[in-house]
Amino acid sequence: MRIDDPDRISANPDGRPDEAQPSWREQFPIDWPSDDFRSRRDFTKLLGLTSLAFVVGQLWIAVLSLRRRSRARPAEREIATVGELPVGASKLFEYPERGQVCVLVRLPGGGFAAFGQKCTHLSCPVMPEPEKGRFHCACHNGSFDLATGEPLAGPPRRPLPRLRLEVRGDRVFAVGVDEGVL
Amino acid sequence: MSASRFVRSQRLTIVAGILVVVLVLVVLQLWLLTATMEAYLGGDDSIVVPAALASLGCFALNFGILHFYLRKLLD
Numbered sequence: 001m002r003i004d005d006p007d008r009i010s011a012n013p014d015g016r017p018d019e020a021q022p023s024w025r026e027q028f029p030i031d032w033p034s035d036d037f038r039s040r041r042d043f044t045k046l047l048g049l050t051s052l053a054f055v056v057g058q059l060w061i062a063v064l065s066l067r068r069r070s071r072a073r074p075a076e077r078e079i080a081t082v083g084e085l086p087v088g089a090s091k092l093f094e095y096p097e098r099g100q101v102c103v104l105v106r107l108p109g110g111g112f113a114a115f116g117q118k119c120t121h122l123s124c125p126v127m128p129e130p131e132k133g134r135f136h137c138a139c140h141n142g143s144f145d146l147a148t149g150e151p152l153a154g155p156p157r158r159p160l161p162r163l164r165l166e167v168r169g170d171r172v173f174a175v176g177v178d179e180g181v182l
Numbered sequence: 183m184s185a186s187r188f189v190r191s192q193r194l195t196i197v198a199g200i201l202v203v204v205l206v207l208v209v210l211q212l213w214l215l216t217a218t219m220e221a222y223l224g225g226d227d228s229i230v231v232p233a234a235l236a237s238l239g240c241f242a243l244n245f246g247i248l249h250f251y252l253r254k255l256l257d
Contacts, residue, residue: 020213033191034192036194037194040194040198041199044201044248045199047204047208047244047248048244048245048248050208051204051207051208051211051240051241051244052241053210054211054212054214054215054237054240054241055211055237055240055241057215057216058211058214058218058233058234058238059234061215061218061230062230062234063220064222065222065227065231068227069227120223120224133238145195147238154193157220157226158220158223158224159224161225
């Protein structure tokens with residue numbers, strides 16, 4: 001701060017020049033104009049760091065996206081037999097990797113559908129309710145269509161990730177993931 | 183006219199205007215981040231890289247404004 005500054009109101013308590021003052025005095029100025037400058041400078045730094053943090057977040061998503069795209073197509077796996085699931089019944093299984101829980105349902109029309117079990121709102125497990133034609137998430141009362149996985153009600157806006165299935169004879173295979181993140 | 187010719191109150195007005203511009207860019211970045219995350223989680227990878235580049239552009243603009251111009255006014 002210049003000595004001939006017109007906005008300078010108070011003098012340093014010990015009468016020495018600014019250069020001889022301890023560094024903390026600059027951080028905690030006495031005059032309002034100096035204080036305004038200090039607070040704006042800090043706010044400016046905060047804005048710059050926030051902007052940088054958003055860029056880091058975007059790059060992180062880009063890395064995750066590239067990793068997902070380069071990942072090999074999941075291997076097909078037998079998940080059930082036709083006979084073990086009567087109409088309206090469901091079965092939990094892990095696909096494509098351990099810990100990624102999915103649910104297979106036998107639809108009222110006789111076909112099969114399988115979806116990731118994580119609710120697309122906040123990842124609570126969804127439970128099939130075939131009699132109501134939906135998957136229900138008890139955490140926030142969200143629901144998804146039993147056949148398509150599209151959101152029907154509640155907070156979720158994205159459909160459940162759908163698995164591709166193939167029925168060969170009496171056996172049901174999961175052969176890939178259609179969309180979404182399991 | 184150089185920045186030092188303005189009195190402090192005048193400079194603070196200019197600084198406030200610049201900070202508003204920077205703040206708008208930061209809010210735009212926040213919106214980009216949430217929209218990208220939403221799209222990524224929904225299985226759509228097509229906007230991830232363009233959004234990252236746009237966010238990087240906003241940051242470059244912010245950095246330019248804050249580093250080269252605002253610093254002159256605040257020092």
